[in-house]
Amino acid sequence: MTFDRAAPVVLGIETxxxxxxIGIVRGTxxxxxxxxxxxxxxxxxxxxxPEIAARAHLEALTPTIHSALTEAQLTFDDIDAIAVTSxxxxxxxxxxxxxxxxxxxxxTGKPLYAVNHLVGHVGVDLVTPDSExxxxxxxxxxxxxxxxxxxxxxxxxxxxxxxxxxxxxxAGEAFDxxxxxxxxxxxxxxxxxRVAIGGNPKAIRFPRGLSQPKDMAAHRYDFSFSGLKTxxxxxVEARTDRGEEIPVADVAASFREAVADVLVTKALAACADRxxxxxxxxxxVVANARIRALAEERAAAAGVTLRIPPLALCTDNGAMIAxxxxxLIMRGAAPSSLDFGADSTLPVTEIxxx
Amino acid sequence: MSDANELLLxxxxxxxxxVAVIDGARGVLSEANGFDTMKHAEVIGRLIERxxxxxxxxxxxxxxxxxxxxxxxxxxxxxxxxxAHAFALGLGVPVLAVVSHDAIALAAQxxxxxxxxxxxxxxxxxxxxxxxxxxxxxxxxxLDGPGLAKPDALPHSHAxxxxxxxxxxxxxxxxxxxxxxxxxxxxxxxxxYLRSPDVTLSTGAKRVTQR
Ligand SMILES: [Zn+2]
Numbered sequence: 122m123t124f125d126r127a128a129p130v131v132l133g134i135e136t137x138x139x140x141x142x143i144g145i146v147r148g149t150x151x152x153x154x155x156x157x158x159x160x161x162x163x164x165x166x167x168x169x170x171p172e173i174a175a176r177a178h179l180e181a182l183t184p185t186i187h188s189a190l191t192e193a194q195l196t197f198d199d200i201d202a203i204a205v206t207s208x209x210x211x212x213x214x215x216x217x218x219x220x221x222x223x224x225x226x227x228x229t230g231k232p233l234y235a236v237n238h239l240v241g242h243v244g245v246d247l248v249t250p251d252s253e254x255x256x257x258x259x260x261x262x263x264x265x266x267x268x269x270x271x272x273x274x275x276x277x278x279x280x281x282x283x284x285x286x287x288x289x290x291x292a293g294e295a296f297d298x299x300x301x302x303x304x305x306x307x308x309x310x311x312x313x314x315r316v317a318i319g320g321n322p323k324a325i326r327f328p329r330g331l332s333q334p335k336d337m338a339a340h341r342y343d344f345s346f347s348g349l350k351t352x353x354x355x356x357v358e359a360r361t362d363r364g365e366e367i368p369v370a371d372v373a374a375s376f377r378e379a380v381a382d383v384l385v386t387k388a389l390a391a392c393a394d395r396x397x398x399x400x401x402x403x404x405x406v407v408a409n410a411r412i413r414a415l416a417e418e419r420a421a422a423a424g425v426t427l428r429i430p431p432l433a434l435c436t437d438n439g440a441m442i443a444x445x446x447x448x449l450i451m452r453g454a455a456p457s458s459l460d461f462g463a464d465s466t467l468p469v470t471e472i473x474x475x
Numbered sequence: 476m477s478d479a480n481e482l483l484l485x486x487x488x489x490x491x492x493x494v495a496v497i498d499g500a501r502g503v504l505s506e507a508n509g510f511d512t513m514k515h516a517e518v519i520g521r522l523i524e525r526x527x528x529x530x531x532x533x534x535x536x537x538x539x540x541x542x543x544x545x546x547x548x549x550x551x552x553x554x555x556x557x558x559a560h561a562f563a564l565g566l567g568v569p570v571l572a573v574v575s576h577d578a579i580a581l582a583a584q585x586x587x588x589x590x591x592x593x594x595x596x597x598x599x600x601x602x603x604x605x606x607x608x609x610x611x612x613x614x615x616x617x618l619d620g621p622g623l624a625k626p627d628a629l630p631h632s633h634a635x636x637x638x639x640x641x642x643x644x645x646x647x648x649x650x651x652x653x654x655x656x657x658x659x660x661x662x663x664x665x666x667x668y669l670r671s672p673d674v675t676l677s678t679g680a681k682r683v684t685q686r
Pocket of ligand 1: 242265267268404436437
């Protein structure tokens, strides 16, 4: 490789769910973050439809790469390497990005890095403008419609441990399902936030999944949201059957509180257990105002430094993939071989697929 | 540019994975194939490399990239189209879209078939894709299709049938050259899925408690 390994220009391709993300970084400097989302196309189905997402990626790919290059004011000649999400995610969606990355890499002769989506959510912190990078080790809580994972990151490119994850629904899915119970549109998160204003978060005590002492033994850092969703539905159905009005603001606020409480409690427990006074949040659900507020309040009380990247870098994007690719190059990693595929269940310990 | 100066990379993943390099004057220079119908994303990069190496062609010499647009099973089909688009984008050359069945018909014609031919390929879920061709012209003419049908409900049952399990990227490239030489239109740039995504509309929340 003939480029500057200290500050490589990397184009990142992300297609693991419903956002086609193309990002460009130079070392730790963010140059472009272009995103095309198929979210609106999923709205009428109440959740991400994998085939619709994959079709949308194929359509959006070329225009989004153009947008990113334009935003960065670069041409392909200026790009040193390509990074792409190999997994985890929706397999048909991932394959579009993997195929495009390989086509681009062979056409231009540029090295290709196949990377882990979840670790990318952590790596994006390094390219967040105007902020000092987070120190390591750190605990990372990644929450979206596709994943809910708690990571112990000792080193971004070489040592990431999965502490726990959801054993059923992702937190974002719970928001979508509860929104449906309340007759609110998809995606649920912003609508729950909207109707929760003025509601009493303590009005109804919804269950905190896997938080009982017996569950904490086996699932200390795991999450479960399907029981919570059912509990909300049951509560609403009982009222409806009795002909009573549903206090939507109280239900939304109480549900949201249950999610925020269990997420923040478990994340801070990990910080305490591992003696790590740093917590990084990532994933689209971080957009939720109450989750952010509760994390800020309790992290401050626990003496934990909290980091939340700006929202455009929290939701799935190509910049996080480019950022992780750049880190790998800066640390001397060899490119991936051309033989990798899309791995929908890629473990978080596999930071780069070689 | 006259077609003699064309040097094309052709990619088709509507069945297995096929990549070829086609020269406007000399025809098919190389063709690399993977026959696994589940591993398109894994093999696409290597097969492109191999086709280029066997043809002794460097990417920068290429004048266009031919993409097989299907019909074909969704997930695999997209791999070739995405790779073709990104490859062309990286080089700044055009994508030439070709219906994959047209390549099957051309290969059949060059192999000695004539008359009317019903090309049939696997669409999974006990269905097939079909296209009807007249092989009489220098370039086979697609008379009908591509379409999707149950095998026992195929149209044009009078025609001889060719059940194809392989699409040759070499033949796909030759179709592109022929289309360009005769000034005919390329296919639309939309993947030929011929099926809607399998989804049912959300009917609101389902009850969790018994009444
Ligand atoms: Zn994500």
